[in-house]
Amino acid sequence: MANEAEAIQSPGQEVAWLRAERQDRLSLLRAGGRWGIGQASRLDAQLRALELPSGRKVQVDAGDITVMDTAGAWILHRTIKSLREQGLSVEVSNANPSVAEMLEEVARNDSPCEIAPPTGNAIANLVAQIGESAVDIALETAQLVSFLGSIVATLARTAVHPKRLRLVPLVHHMQQVGLNALPIIGLISFLIGVVLAYQGASQLQKFGAEVFVVDLIAISILREIGILLTAIVIAGRSGSAFTAQIGSMKVNEEIDAMRTLGLDPMEVLVLPRVLALVITLPLLAFFSDVIGLFGGALMAWVTLDISPGLFLERLHSTLGPWTFWVGIIKAPVFAFIIAMLGCFEGFQVVGSSESVGQKTTRAVVESIFLVIVVDAIFSIFFAFIGI
Amino acid sequence: MTSDSANDSASDSDVIIRVRDLRNQFGSQVIHDGLDLDVRRGEVLGVVGGSGTGKSVLLRTIVGLNRPAAGRIEVFGQNLAGLSESDRAKQEKRWGVLFQDGALFSSLSVAENIEVPLREHTDLPPDLIDEIAALKISMTGLPPEAGPKFPAELSGGMRKRAGLARALALDPEILFLDEPTAGLDPIGAATFDELIKQLQQALGLTVFMVTHDLDSLHAICDRIAVLAEKRVMVIGSMAEMLEYSHPWIREYFHGPRARAVVGA
Numbered sequence A: 001m002a003n004e005a006e007a008i009q010s011p012g013q014e015v016a017w018l019r020a021e022r023q024d025r026l027s028l029l030r031a032g033g034r035w036g037i038g039q040a041s042r043l044d045a046q047l048r049a050l051e052l053p054s055g056r057k058v059q060v061d062a063g064d065i066t067v068m069d070t071a072g073a074w075i076l077h078r079t080i081k082s083l084r085e086q087g088l089s090v091e092v093s094n095a096n097p098s099v100a101e102m103l104e105e106v107a108r109n110d111s112p113c114e115i116a117p118p119t120g121n122a123i124a125n126l127v128a129q130i131g132e133s134a135v136d137i138a139l140e141t142a143q144l145v146s147f148l149g150s151i152v153a154t155l156a157r158t159a160v161h162p163k164r165l166r167l168v169p170l171v172h173h174m175q176q177v178g179l180n181a182l183p184i185i186g187l188i189s190f191l192i193g194v195v196l197a198y199q200g201a202s203q204l205q206k207f208g209a210e211v212f213v214v215d216l217i218a219i220s221i222l223r224e225i226g227i228l229l230t231a232i233v234i235a236g237r238s239g240s241a242f243t244a245q246i247g248s249m250k251v252n253e254e255i256d257a258m259r260t261l262g263l264d265p266m267e268v269l270v271l272p273r274v275l276a277l278v279i280t281l282p283l284l285a286f287f288s289d290v291i292g293l294f295g296g297a298l299m300a301w302v303t304l305d306i307s308p309g310l311f312l313e314r315l316h317s318t319l320g321p322w323t324f325w326v327g328i329i330k331a332p333v334f335a336f337i338i339a340m341l342g343c344f345e346g347f348q349v350v351g352s353s354e355s356v357g358q359k360t361t362r363a364v365v366e367s368i369f370l371v372i373v374v375d376a377i378f379s380i381f382f383a384f385i386g387i
Numbered sequence B: 001m002t003s004d005s006a007n008d009s010a011s012d013s014d015v016i017i018r019v020r021d022l023r024n025q026f027g028s029q030v031i032h033d034g035l036d037l038d039v040r041r042g043e044v045l046g047v048v049g050g051s052g053t054g055k056s057v058l059l060r061t062i063v064g065l066n067r068p069a070a071g072r073i074e075v076f077g078q079n080l081a082g083l084s085e086s087d088r089a090k091q092e093k094r095w096g097v098l099f100q101d102g103a104l105f106s107s108l109s110v111a112e113n114i115e116v117p118l119r120e121h122t123d124l125p126p127d128l129i130d131e132i133a134a135l136k137i138s139m140t141g142l143p144p145e146a147g148p149k150f151p152a153e154l155s156g157g158m159r160k161r162a163g164l165a166r167a168l169a170l171d172p173e174i175l176f177l178d179e180p181t182a183g184l185d186p187i188g189a190a191t192f193d194e195l196i197k198q199l200q201q202a203l204g205l206t207v208f209m210v211t212h213d214l215d216s217l218h219a220i221c222d223r224i225a226v227l228a229e230k231r232v233m234v235i236g237s238m239a240e241m242l243e244y245s246h247p248w249i250r251e252y253f254h255g256p257r258a259r260a261v262v263g264a
Helices: A040-049 A070-085 A097-108 A122-160 A167-177 A179-207 A210-251 A254-260 A265-304 A308-318 A321-348 A353-385 B055-062 B085-092 B110-121 B126-139 B156-167 B186-203 B214-220 B238-243 B247-254 B256-262
Strands: A017-023 A026-035 A057-068 A089-093 B015-026 B029-040 B044-049 B070-075 B095-098 B174-178 B206-210 B223-228 B231-236
Touching: A017 A040, A026 A070, A040 A070, A040 B126, A057 A070, A057 A097, A070 A089, A070 A097, A070 B126, A097 B126, A097 B186, A122 A265, A122 A321, A167 A179, A167 A210, A167 A265, A179 A210, A179 A265, A210 A254, A210 A265, A210 A308, A210 A321, A210 A353, A254 A265, A265 A308, A265 A321, A321 A353, B015 B055, B015 B206, B029 B055, B029 B206, B029 B223, B029 B231, B044 B055, B044 B186, B044 B214, B055 B070, B055 B174, B055 B206, B095 B156, B110 B126, B110 B156, B126 B156, B156 B186, B174 B186, B186 B206, B186 B214, B214 B256, B223 B238, B223 B247, B231 B238, B238 B247, B247 B256
Parallel strands: A026 A057, A057 A089, B044 B206, B044 B223, B095 B174, B174 B206
Antiparallel strands: A017 A026, B015 B029, B015 B070, B223 B231
16 A cells, blocks of 8 residues: 655665655555665665654565665664654564674664764863973973983993993994995085085175185085084984884884893993994084085186185185184084984884884984084184184 | 695685685795685685794785785685776775784774775765764774774774774675784683674674684684695694694694693
8 A cells, every 4th residue: 555655766686775655554664675885875865864754653674685784784773763762663574684683783782982082172282282292391301311311321331341332333333324424415515515606606706706705615614514514414314213223122122122131222222323423423524524615616616717726725825724623523512412312212212113203203303403502502602712 | 625725615606715826925935836725705714824834925915915926816706916906996895804913093093993994985974984983893892982092092902803893894795814813811812703703693704814823713713724835735624624634733733732722
């Protein structure tokens, strides 16, 4: 006695379909086909749009459903649940055993949960975040100072017992951070020398002071650019490598293993790295100075016709040795900062490998920042003592 | 059942994964050579073998994470190597993989992890996706409180359950498990075994399980495939394993640990 059959989809074998029919005092919902996740969004839309005629009873005829997975079962279960909440009595009939079991399984596991962690009030979060990072910074500074202390203590101990210095790792790291960095440092320094000469030349030419381009190149490269550039490249290249190496050892519990075997990680891991960088960074800075000057001289020759001989003569006559030493003196200090922060952040790694990435970024940013701050302090100091 | 080839009397329609003449090698090291394997629809197959016999490599090769040097792999009757990109993607939606430690995305909560495949591969409305994620969380035996938590906040057992929930998100037909009970305490391992069996029956799954756990083999596997000498040496039920006379297999299934499980 179906009077208003609403065929939404013809009953095919694989396609899921749904029909609502009205019989006397009973609404009949016929479902069939393959109720799978592939059809779920269409079925869901249909079930939501469903307008059942008035009547207290709904019967769901699931007899034609061939296959039902959890997604299909869920949307049917959800519909039945909401109809029941509206005070209707709902009955499922003719379902084959596997479909009935699936519906039961889904009904048993109907327990909603939160999807994402609670975010809370935005302003409160902001305040909390500021507070947390302030505390973090204070704590980390304290830890960094104690790390500095233990490096110095380890250094002192090694000075008393020089046999405890691990020579093989030291040489290995010197090769890694020093020798292997030569090509990149050389290339960058050469280009910067070229650029400085070119820019300086075009400005100085305007008032006929071409020859001062030598002073410009020499002073800027020797005092600041050579060492600063080298320190920044090394912070990005080796500081990050230190953090990543020590950090992944921490994740693998290798550091803990070392401690249980009676090895001191400061002595085994930190000291060779710090010493390697303190020894090689001045050499790299010297190399950078030479190549930078070479690039500048080459460009001065090409654009201003200042011959290499004239360039060297001008270099000797106008600059004292301090111009060179002011740059190089800073190198061991920068090296110590970069190596210390790289190793320190490596030890700060906790838990997952995700933290290795975070700490590596921190090590690089912090060491570049500190290098520049210390460089500024050096300039003030040198200005004060007049060199 | 104990012949060299894994060919059984199972008819073609029953076989859901068919591996023929598979060869895997890394550099000069040959892992598999002439490996044949049939997995039947609806069974729980346990794959065992000594360390380095390439159990995980076999799993990774079947799901396409590792390209074999030679051989043929058919899943759902289609040769995987011959499929176009889009057909392959369709196949991949029909299986789920649980990696050893869950391999959950660490920047997403558990529920969001389960939603990833649903958002990526279906056009379901967002509220329905949330509901299905909650359903899977409950089905894998996680408490509702676990939903908004990040993987790092969960225990190893819970991470495995969450990984299982994500593997089941798209209602796959085949479930690949890589050492599902490794690293769990005996009670946790036993409940996880039960969970797999229960889900397998409720959802009609085919389960391909790499394992070392004799309890799992005994409790839930219909058939066991033993990898040795670069191929599937034998495949059959637990009872058949116990009768086989290969030295490694004897030692494996008759060792002190095995005796405790089988009660032999």
